[in-house]
Amino acid sequence: METSTSTYYIELNRWGITNNGSFSINNSKGINDALMWASQNGFTKVIFPHGTYVINETTPIEPASNMTIDLNGSTLKINENGLSNYSIICYKKNQKYSTINNGIIMGDKDQHNYSSGGSHEGGHGIEIGTINPPSNGGNNTKYVRLTNLEILNCTGDAIILNSTFGQISPPPSLIAKSWEQGSISPSNGSFIVTKEKIRSTLVIDLTQTEIVKYGYFGLYGNGFGNLGADIVCDFYDVIFYSKDNTFHSSKQKVQFFDEVEVPLGAAFARVVLHQTTIPDPNKCLINIRVATFPQQTFIERCNLHHCRRQGISLCGTKQSYIRENHIHHIGGTSPQSGIDIEDGYDLNQNIYIESNQFHNNSSYDILVVNGKSIHITKNQLTNTVKEGVSLSINGGADKIFVTENTFHKAKITLSGNSLFSNNFLYATQLHVLGKYQSRPILISDNLFHNSKLISNTDFPYIVTVDGCRFYNDIDKLNAFSEISWTLELKNQPQIISNCIFEGKDTLYNTYVLNSAKGGWLFSNTIFNNGTILVGKYINCIFQNDFSTLRIMGTNEDSIELINCTIKTSDRFNSLLSVNNIKSFTLKDCYIEKPNGTVLNVGSISESVTLVGNSIKISDDHLLRPLILLQSSYSGKSIIIENNTLDVSNLKQIGIENATSPSTFVVIRNNILNNASIKYNGTEIRNKNIIDGLIDKD
Template identity: 25%
Template sequence: MLKMLVLFYAACILFLQSLSNTPSSSSSSETALPVTAVPQQEEEVKEQEGNVYALELERWHIYNDNSHPTETTDGLNQALQWAHDQGYTVFRVPAGTYLIAKGQNGTIDPHGRINMVSDMTFELDDQAVIQKETNGFQDYSTLHLGVGVKNAVIKGGTYRGDRDTHDYSSGGTHESGYGVLFQGAIDSRIDGVKTYNFTGDGLCVGGGGDFMQDVYEAGFETGGVDETGDLVNDASQIRTKVSYAITHPTFDLTHTLIVDNGSKLPHEYDLFFYRGDGSFLSHVKQQSQGKYVSIPDGAKAVRLTFKGQTQSGQYVEIWNRVQSTNVTVQNSESSFNRRQGLTINGGKNILVEHNSFHDIGGSNGTAPMAGIDVEGGAGDNGNINENVKIRNNAFYNNTRYDLILYDGSDALVENNHLASKGAIGLAVSDPFTGAVIKDNHFDGTTIHASHDVSFIGNTMNDAMTHFDGTHINIQGMVFTNALLSISSLTPYGVTASDIQINITDPAADAGLTIWKNPVHLTNVTIQGAPKLRAVTGEALEGNIFDNLKVIGYNATYGIDLPPGTYNHCVFEAPEGKGVEGPALVNGNTYLFNGCTIKGNGLRADHALLDFTIRNSSFAISGNKSAIAVHAAKSVKIIDNTLEAMSLSADYPAAVIALNDLWQKDKPSDILQAIITGNTIRTNRAAAGISSLYAGVGAGPYTIENNTLYNAKLQLKSNDVRGNNSEK
C-alpha cells in the first residue's frame, strides 16, 4: 500500500511540473487542436535514452494537418527552445504535414521559419512533411540555422516548397526561396532529408552575420606604422587615421577578418593589431584583399597601411563573414527546385556525400539551375568558399548543370555520377582555384573547366570537354563516344596523360581536337572510327604529342593532325575502309620522331608546311603511297623504313611521291626536299622515290643514302643524288 502511495505522489508531481512548463493557450483561435498521442513504446525509448523529446502537438498548439501556419510555426519554435533549455538533444517530430508560416518579410522574419537551436537533432518521422506556406516573397526560408548555431543535426522527413502555388507577380527572379538554410552554422549536419519544390534551393549552406567597416577617403592619411606599432612619417605610404575595433561578437566565431573592395588602393596591404588598452600586439604584412586574415589572440583593434599616396576616391572595407564551418550533407535528396538542389555560398570544410540531386530547373526554373552550385559571390561582397568535398552523389535530369564550382578554393569532387543528359556535368570557373576532380562518371554530360583544375581517373561517354583555361591537368581519363576538346588560353596551359578514347558509335562526334594554344599530351590512345575525323586542330605552333595512338580511324576522312612534335606515335587505318590517312594540311612545323604509320599513308599539303619525319616506320596496305607531298615549304624524310607490299601491277603508287602526274605541268609548290637514309621495300617494281612530277620550276631536291628493294628511283634531272642503292 505504501509503495502505491509513493508512486501516486510522484506521478502527481510530474503532472504539475508539466503544467508549469506548458505555454498558455492561444486566444487567437478556438479551433480544436489535433491530438497525437505519443505511443507507449516511444515513451519507453524516451525514458531509456533520457535526452529525446517526442514533440507533443497539443501542448504546443501545433497542427499536423497542413493548417494554422502561424500557430504551428510559433509552436515549433517554442518547443525547440524549451527542449534545448531542458537539456534534450533529440527533438522528434511525428508524422503529418506541418505548415510553416510565410511571415511578413521573407528570409529575415523569424516568425516565417523554424529557427534551429544548438546541440540538437531535429528529427522528422519518415512520414512528416514540413510545408512552406504559399507566398509571393523574392526570398524565404523554411528551416534556418543562423550564425553561431552549433552541433545541430537536421534529420529525416520531407521539406516541401510552394513552387507550384507561389505568387510570382511582383517580378524579379524569386530565386531565394530555401528549404533548409544554413547561415554561419558550425559543426552541423543534414542527414536523410528530402527537399523539393522550392522557388530557389532545396538546401543552402552559406555564410551570415556580416560585420563591415567602411573606410572612405577622409579615413586615410599619409604616413606609415613601424615595427613596434608606432605612427611614423613616410610619404610613400598611406594609413588609416584610426585603428578600428574588431570586437563584434562574430569575431569570436571566426577569429578572422577580410579587407576587400579597395578603390584606388593597392591590392596588397599591411595590418597592425592592438590590444584593448591601445598597446601594440603584432603585425602581418603583404596580405591580399579578399582573403581571410587570422586575428591574433588578444587583438581588439586593427590599423591598415598601403603603399602609395592619398588621393580622391580612395575606399576600402573591413569585413567579417561567418562561414558555415564543418558541415556535412549526406544521404539526402533535393529535387524539383527552381534554382538549385544545394548552394554552397560561404562554407568552410563542407562535405557532401551519398545524396541525389535531380530535376532541378524545369520550365519555370531560374538560373543557374544546377544540382550543386558552389558560389559565394566573393568578388561582389559575397562569401568565401573553402575546402569543399563532394563525393558519391548522383545527379540526373537537371536542366543546365549538375555541378558548378564558381568561386572559392580547394575542392575535391570524387566518385560522383553526373548524368543530366545534354547538360553541363561540371563547370569550373576562373574564380575557383585548387579543384581536384577524381574518379567521376560524366554520363552524357559535358565538362567546362577554365582554371586550376586536376582531373584524375574520370570517365566520360556521349559528351565532350571544354578545357579552356590555364593550369589544367588531365590524368587517366577514359572517354567512350566522346570528344576531348582543348582550347588552352596560354601555351601548355592544359596537359593530359594516359587518356583512352574508345569510339564504338560510327555516328559519334568523338576523338581529339586542339585549339587556341599548343598543348603537351602524353599516352593518348584513340580507338575506333567516329562520324568524321578522330583528330583535328588549329594551325598552332609547338604542340607536343608523346605516344599518341590513333587506331581504326575513319579512313574516308582521315586524320587532320595539328602542327607539332609527334614522338613515338602510331597511326593505324582500318582494313579496307577508305584511303585517307594522317593529313598535314596546316602551315607551321611538323616533326615526327620514331612513329609508326600503318594501312594508309601520310599526306602533306600546305604551301607553308615545314615537315620532318625521321626514324619512323610505314607499313602500307593496298596501292597507296606511304608519303604523298602536294605542297610544302620544306620536306625532310630521314632514316625511315617504308614498306608497300600490296602495290598493284597496273600503275603502282610511288612510295614517296613529291606531287603526282596531274600536277607536273603546274608551278611547283614544293620548295625544298631532303630524302636521305631511308629503306624502302615493295612487293614489285615501282617508284620508291618520285620527284619527276614535282611541277614546273621545281628546284633541286637532295636524294641520298637510300636503299630500295624492288623499288626504283624516279627523279628529276636536277636533283642531287648520291649513294642510293636499288636492290
C-alpha cells in the first residue's frame, strides 16, 4: 500500500509478516525484504501498521540508507531465547541518513534462558555497528537518528554503538622496533638530521584493501587503547610519496586516534613522532589501523529502561548526540550504567550528552572510561542504587566538559582531565582523584548545597576549585549526616580560590587527614568556620561564630596568612594556637575578637613573621595576652613589626615574649593602644608606640 510518492505503508500479507504478537519465523525476513524493496523503489519513509512484531533472535532488522522507519506506536519484540548475543535492530552495512522513531523495542530479559552460562550481556535493542561486520558491510554509519523510542528489558544494552579497529600492516611488533632519531621534511620528503623528533624506518602501503575501501588510516593504541609508556607525544606527521618514490604531500600534527585521509595518487607513507626519545620496543604499542565506527549519531527523546547492562554503550564513535532521553532502572550485569563510554578508547570523540534524566541505575548514570572532547550538559542525575556513582570520569578520559547539570543525592568521581562548571549539587559527594600530572581538573562556579568535596590527588596543583559556593542548612545535619564535613583534604596540595562557605552547620568544619601534604593555596575565599591547613591564604575571610581556627601540619610545613580578615565572637579561647609546624607568617591581616588571646605561638621549628597586621579586641573583660610567644618556641627567629593592636576596655598585655633568651626576636615599629609589651630583655626593639608614646622600656 502506497500512501504517497515517498512513503510506503508495509503490506503485511505481501511480505508474510504477522503483527499480532505471535512468533513467525518469517517476520524478520519479511520486514527486511519490505525495507529493501522500499529502498530500491525510491521510498524514503516506511510506516509499520500498528501492532506487536516478534523478531527472530538470529535475524535482526536491518534499516536501509536514506529512509525513515516510523514504527507508528508498534512494538518490535525479540523472540524468547537463550543466546548470549542478539540485536533486534542492527546497522552493519555503513548505512547513512537512517531514522527510526515512534515505537517500542523490547528484549526478553525476564523470559531469557541464561542456562548456557556467562553474562548474556550481548543482547541489544539497537546495535549501530558490530564487532564482526560482514564482508559487504561495515560500521561507518552516518546520520543515524533514533527518536521517540522506548527500549526496555534487553539482556545487555538498550542501544550500543560499536567500532572495529581494523589492524593493517606493518604489525605492531615491527613498528615498535622501527624508530630512529631524525625527522622528514614536510615540504619535500627528505630525511632531516635532528634530535627533536623520531621517525619510523617502515613504510605504510596505501594500496592495502581496507585503506582503498575507506580512504584513510591512522595510528592508534593496542586493544586497550594504550600507546605504550614510552610514547610521550600527542602528535605525529605523515609524509606521502608517489609510486615512483617521489614526494607527494604531507599532513602535520595529526593526533593519535584520528583518521588520516589518503590523497589521490599517494602510494605509500612514512610517519614522524613529535618526541625526542626512541621508545623501548617493549614500551611502544602503536598500531596502524583503519578504524570503522559510527559518526553523526542522534539519540533523542527516548525512554531507555530496565536493561541489564547499559542504557547506551558507546564503544568507539565520533559526533554522537544524546539528548532529552530518560534513562533509568539499568542493572543486572556490570557495568550497569545509564551511559557507558568505554571500549574504543579515544575513538570516542565529540560526544554530546545533553538534557537527559537519569535515576535508579544500579552502578552509574554516566561512566566515562576513555574518550576525549565529551560534553555532559544540562542533565539531571538522581541517586543511583545503593553505592552507585552518578558520574565517573576515569583517568583515561581527556577534555571532558561537565556543565549546567543538576546532581541530587549523587556521587561523583573525577579522575580524568575535566572541567566541572556551573553545576548544582544537592546532598552530593564530589571526589576528585586526578590520575595524571599532565591532565588538570578545574572545578568552577558550582553550587554545593548540603554537599561535600573531597580532594585526594597524587599530584600537586593539578586541581583548581574556583568560584564555588558551599551552602549548608539544617537539612544536612538532619538528613544527610553521612556527608558530614563540607571540605575533605587529603594527599597533595591543590588550589582553592574565589569560593564561599556559608550557612549554619555544626558539621561544617574542614576535615584534614594526616595524609594531607603541605603547600595548599587558598585565595579570595570566605570561610564561616574551619581548619587552617598548612599552606598559603591570600585575601581570605574567616568569619561567623567559631571558637578557634585549628592548625593542621607537620614540622616540615608552613602557614602563611596574607591580607586576610578574621572575625570571631568567641570570648575565651585562643584564636590561633600555632604548634608543630616549620614556620608561620601573618602579614597585612585584620583580626577582630571580643576578648582573649589572638595568637599563641608554641613549638615552631624555624620562624614566625608578624608584619603589618591590625588586631582589635572589641569587648574585653579578662586579662589575656593578645600575642603570646611561649617558652616552648624552638625556632630561629621571630619578627614582629609594623602591627597595630587596639584594646577597648581593660589594658592588656599586647605582646608577651616568654621565649628563651637565645631566640632572635625583633619587636619594632608596632602601635599598641591600651596594651603593653612584656619583654624578656634580649629582643631587638625600637620605635614601638604605647598609648601614643614611644616605648622606652
